[in-house]
Amino acid sequence: MTQFLRIIVIAVLLITVFLTGSYLYVTNKVETLKNEKYFEVSRDMKNKLQSLIKEKSEAILLVTLALSANQNIKDALKQKNHSSLEIDNLITTLQRYSSLKNIWIQFISPEGRSIYRSWSDKSGDELSFARQDVKQLINNPKVISTISTGKFDMTFKAMVPIYEKGKFIGIVETIAKFYSISEKMKRSGNDLLIVVDKSYKKQLSEAYSNTFVENYYIVNPFKSDKLLEIVKSSSITKYLDIPAYIVDKEHSLLITTLRLPDLNAKPMGYFIIAKDLRLIDLSDIQQAKNSILEVTLLIFLLIIVFLYYVYNVNYKRFIEEQNEILEQSVEEKTKELELQSNILRFIAHHDHLTQLPNKVLLLDRIEEAIKHYKSTGEQLSIFFLDLDSFKDVNDTYGHEVGDELLLEITKRLQKCIKNDDTLARLGGDEFAILHRNTTHFSMINLIESILIQMKKPFNIKNIEIYTTFSIGVALYPQDAKKASQLLRNAETAMYKAKDSGKNTYQFYEKKMTEMALQKIQLDADIRKALKNREFVSYFQPKIDARNGKIVGLEALIRWIHPQKGLINPNDFIPFCEETGLILEIDKYMLTHAIKQILKWQQKGLEFGKVSVNVSTKKIESSNYIEELSYTVESLQFDTALLELEILEGQIMKDPQKSIDILNKIQNLGISVSIDDFGTGYSSLSYLKKLPVNKIKIDRSFIIDVPKNKDDVAIVKTIISLAKNLGLQIIAEGVETKEQLDFLVQEGCYDIQGYYFSKPLPVDECEAFIISKNRGV
Numbered sequence: 100m101t102q103f104l105r106i107i108v109i110a111v112l113l114i115t116v117f118l119t120g121s122y123l124y125v126t127n128k129v130e131t132l133k134n135e136k137y138f139e140v141s142r143d144m145k146n147k148l149q150s151l152i153k154e155k156s157e158a159i160l161l162v163t164l165a166l167s168a169n170q171n172i173k174d175a176l177k178q179k180n181h182s183s184l185e186i187d188n189l190i191t192t193l194q195r196y197s198s199l200k201n202i203w204i205q206f207i208s209p210e211g212r213s214i215y216r217s218w219s220d221k222s223g224d225e226l227s228f229a230r231q232d233v234k235q236l237i238n239n240p241k242v243i244s245t246i247s248t249g250k251f252d253m254t255f256k257a258m259v260p261i262y263e264k265g266k267f268i269g270i271v272e273t274i275a276k277f278y279s280i281s282e283k284m285k286r287s288g289n290d291l292l293i294v295v296d297k298s299y300k301k302q303l304s305e306a307y308s309n310t311f312v313e314n315y316y317i318v319n320p321f322k323s324d325k326l327l328e329i330v331k332s333s334s335i336t337k338y339l340d341i342p343a344y345i346v347d348k349e350h351s352l353l354i355t356t357l358r359l360p361d362l363n364a365k366p367m368g369y370f371i372i373a374k375d376l377r378l379i380d381l382s383d384i385q386q387a388k389n390s391i392l393e394v395t396l397l398i399f400l401l402i403i404v405f406l407y408y409v410y411n412v413n414y415k416r417f418i419e420e421q422n423e424i425l426e427q428s429v430e431e432k433t434k435e436l437e438l439q440s441n442i443l444r445f446i447a448h449h450d451h452l453t454q455l456p457n458k459v460l461l462l463d464r465i466e467e468a469i470k471h472y473k474s475t476g477e478q479l480s481i482f483f484l485d486l487d488s489f490k491d492v493n494d495t496y497g498h499e500v501g502d503e504l505l506l507e508i509t510k511r512l513q514k515c516i517k518n519d520d521t522l523a524r525l526g527g528d529e530f531a532i533l534h535r536n537t538t539h540f541s542m543i544n545l546i547e548s549i550l551i552q553m554k555k556p557f558n559i560k561n562i563e564i565y566t567t568f569s570i571g572v573a574l575y576p577q578d579a580k581k582a583s584q585l586l587r588n589a590e591t592a593m594y595k596a597k598d599s600g601k602n603t604y605q606f607y608e609k610k611m612t613e614m615a616l617q618k619i620q621l622d623a624d625i626r627k628a629l630k631n632r633e634f635v636s637y638f639q640p641k642i643d644a645r646n647g648k649i650v651g652l653e654a655l656i657r658w659i660h661p662q663k664g665l666i667n668p669n670d671f672i673p674f675c676e677e678t679g680l681i682l683e684i685d686k687y688m689l690t691h692a693i694k695q696i697l698k699w700q701q702k703g704l705e706f707g708k709v710s711v712n713v714s715t716k717k718i719e720s721s722n723y724i725e726e727l728s729y730t731v732e733s734l735q736f737d738t739a740l741l742e743l744e745i746l747e748g749q750i751m752k753d754p755q756k757s758i759d760i761l762n763k764i765q766n767l768g769i770s771v772s773i774d775d776f777g778t779g780y781s782s783l784s785y786l787k788k789l790p791v792n793k794i795k796i797d798r799s800f801i802i803d804v805p806k807n808k809d810d811v812a813i814v815k816t817i818i819s820l821a822k823n824l825g826l827q828i829i830a831e832g833v834e835t836k837e838q839l840d841f842l843v844q845e846g847c848y849d850i851q852g853y854y855f856s857k858p859l860p861v862d863e864c865e866a867f868i869i870s871k872n873r874g875v
């Protein structure tokens with residue numbers, strides 16, 4: 100806004116300065132032009148008067164010269180008698196043929212006596228005493244043309260000396276009135292006032308007109324009374340010797356002066372010339388003024404346009420700045436609102452005591468997890484937790500202790516959940532957990548973890564409090580399709596847990612509870628079995644079909660359960676892989692198998708390499724290579740006789756990582772075989788890079804050969820692939836002669852399968868080896 104005001108103030112100042120400057124300039128310019136005009140007009144006034152005077156002087160001189168050449172006049176002068184002259188006719192002729200209407204003539208003798216004067220009968224009077232000009236001409240006879248003034252009038256005068264045969268015989272003098280000059284000046288719009296200094300001629304003091312202004316005699320008969328009055332009203336000297344002109348605005352007059360010299364150029368008086376200002380044509384000045392005003396207006400408009408442009412540019416900038424400020428302010432406000440809205444949203448979605456998500460947020464998260472399931476198949480489960488004796492805590496110790504207890508319980512529950520799980524407080528003593536990426540084991544793990552956490556007493560304000568949870572679990576998608584229903588079902592399951600004695604859990608589906616119980620039992624049993632060394636190795640021979648010799652043995656785990664008897668690996672290996680117990684199993688089995696092999700070696704039996712199954716979890720465990728190396732070294736086992744079977748699917752989960760580990764295994768001198776080949780979608784580009792020695796064709800491709808053409812094609816391809824890659828090849832699950840013949844025909848000679856032998860317990864396997872060593 101300051102910027103905006105500044106521009107406005109600058110604009111107003113500029114316009115004011117410009118207009119003032121323009122006004123002063125125009126006024127000054129007009130004044131100058133007027134002065135020039137007045138100077139010009141005043142000069143014209145003077146020129147006009149001068150030219151009229153000159154014109155008349157010349158006319159009179161011409162007439163006088165003409166008269167001086169007239170023989171009759173000469174004769175009259177010689178005779179000093181004019182009677183023979185027809186003077187009247189002469190004057191009439193002169194008036195008729197010249198422009199001079201009032202003209203008088205006089206003849207003067209060489210001695211200075213008047214012989215004849217046309218305006219009077221008087222003659223013979225001595226003039227040379229009274230008249231300076233006559234005296235002057237007698238002494239120096241030459242033409243005189245001058246203006247003269249006397250007490251009656253002011254006149255033009257021309258005097259010409261007349262000679263006859265070189266002798267000066269007299270003077271012809273011609274006199275004309277000044278009237279016509281005044282009239283002509285009047286006609287051209289100029290008032291004329293002829294003033295003569297009184298002191299110039301004594302006789303002027305008695306001037307006939309009797310019109311005086313100060314020391315000056317007003318000569319002209321047709322004077323302008325107005326001008327006379329103006330001159331009279333102030334000092335006359337003001338109007339004499341005006342250098343150029345005077346503008347009398349009061350009387351609207353332009354006044355100038357012209358000196359009136361006498362015969363000897365001595366100042367005699369002045370012509371005061373005046374012109375009505377209104378008669379002076381100032382249209383050219385007005386035109387010039389208009390032009391200046393037009394230019395000024397144009398410049399003014401340009402300034403306005405410029406200011407408008409500057410204003411616009413600045414205004415745009417100003418608007419942009421304001422916009423920026425506005426945007427910033429909106430941004431800040433938006434952030435504030437977002438913050439407030441976040442706070443409100445948080446309040447609306449969280450429990451005020453524990454700050455945990457409330458039921459609303461939990462349901463949102465469940466909906467979200469359901470959507471996720473639909474795109475990924477990742478299961479979820481809801482755990483509904485209700486404290487078993489919270490009412491007693493509140494009643495006994497008060498709500499403050501109850502609240503503290505809830506906060507401590509929250510902390511412990513947070514330790515049990517995964518990062519992507521949601522722990523919520525539904526109100527009172529009810530909590531819920533959204534457990535994502537659910538597996539049977541993860542659910543059991545979570546339940547056990549909660550139960551363990553709740554076993555420890557809580558110390559609230561030095562009061563030791565024991566409390567437990569009744570937990571209900573519902574699974575998506577098995578138990579409900581909608582979030583709210585899922586939560587309700589988990590709650591129902593929780594009440595079942597309450598009914599069954601509290602401090603326990605129930606699944607919404609009864610069989611799930613049983614399964615959970617079984618898994619918990621299985622977990623406990625496997626741990627116990629490892630401790631009690633209930634796991635044993637069975638060995639399945641691998642036979643070279645061409646000669647029936649044993650080329651190797653595969654160690655396969657068996658569980659000799661004290662109550663249930665022999666348990667096959669399919670009933671516990673997947674569970675062990677899920678729980679991580681496989682790490683212990685694989686370690687146990689490697690040692691167990693090697694120890695047995697060492698025993699057979701000591702007995703001198705020959706059976707080729709021994710292969711042991713290894714899960715990916717195992718080979719990916721951080722210290723696997725160290726553990727493997729330690730096991731073979733500590734048992735002093737020749738690594739050249741050991742082969743590890745690793746599932747193709749597990750290798751291909753992260754081929755690059757597998758390459759690193761397999762390289763390390765091979766560096767220990769241990770062979771690697773890809774187990775169940777054909778099921779793991781091996782990438783051919785990776786296959787050629789994999790540090791493996793052997794591939795084992797999966798049983799699923801062997802079952803229907805040679806009948807199933809597809810399987811035949813697959814098996815043929817795998818065999819040729821192995822050969823091309825320089826890998827050994829073995830087929831497993833061979834049960835029939837047809838299968839065997841087909842494989843041998845295709846060049847796969849190493850065979851594992853019931854056709855030759857099932858996996859055998861140690862003593863049976865020993866007997867089998869012995870018989871084969873004997874070539875039976």
Ligand SMILES: Nc1nc2c(ncn2[C@@H]2O[C@H](COP(=O)(O)O[C@H]3[C@@H](O)[C@H](n4cnc5c(=O)[nH]c(N)nc54)O[C@@H]3COP(=O)(O)O)[C@@H](O)[C@H]2O)c(=O)[nH]1
Pocket residue numbers: 639653654655656657667668669672681684685688712713714744774775831832833834851852853854858
């Ligand atoms: N990580 C570990 N996994 C192990 C270990 N011991 C076994 N296992 C894996 O358990 C799965 C089941 O094994 P098992 O029941 O022993 O079955 C093996 C053979 O009995 C069976 N086989 C062999 N020949 C035939 C046949 O002709 N017909 C037929 N129906 N079954 C036959 O194949 C199993 C051997 O498979 P593989 O290991 O892929 O060569 C099994 O996946 C084992 O890998 C262990 O110690 N650790």
